[in-house]
Amino acid sequence: MHIVVRRSGGFAGFARGWRIDTDSCDDPGAWDDLVGALPREAPVRHRQTVPDDFTWTVTVARTTVEIPGSQLDGPWAALVRRVRDEGDPVT
Template sequence: MHIDVRRTGGLAGTTRGWRVDTDVCEDPAGWSDLVEALPRAAPSEPAPAVRDDFTWTITVERTTVSIPGSRLDGPWAALVTRVRDEGTPV
């Protein structure tokens, strides 16, 4: 399974990204558990505008969600953290 995380915005308006191919990782079952814990959609309520906030775009296989940084929490935050820690910068 391929997981891509992209962060855009912030004070400088930069974009950074990370990618993981869980099929070649040491812990594919751990990745599957993390993905299965995700809600089926990003938070649907409009987020209040936060100046210089990041936007996180997360793609798991063929499903993509965008979440404002101020709303990134729970399983989505855990996934982003793990992809950033273990993934390859792109």
């Protein structure tokens, strides 16, 4: 399974990204568990905005969601953190 995480916005407005192919990892089962823990519904965006907040765009297989940085938590935050730690940078 392919997972791509992109971060945009923030004070400087720089975009960064990371990707991983979980099938080529040493522990694909752990990735399946992490993805399986994601809520079935996309995160609900609260109306309150935070100036210079990041926007996280997460694509898992063929599903893409956007999450404001101030609302990135729980299983979504765990997935983003692991992809950033173990994935390859993308431009």
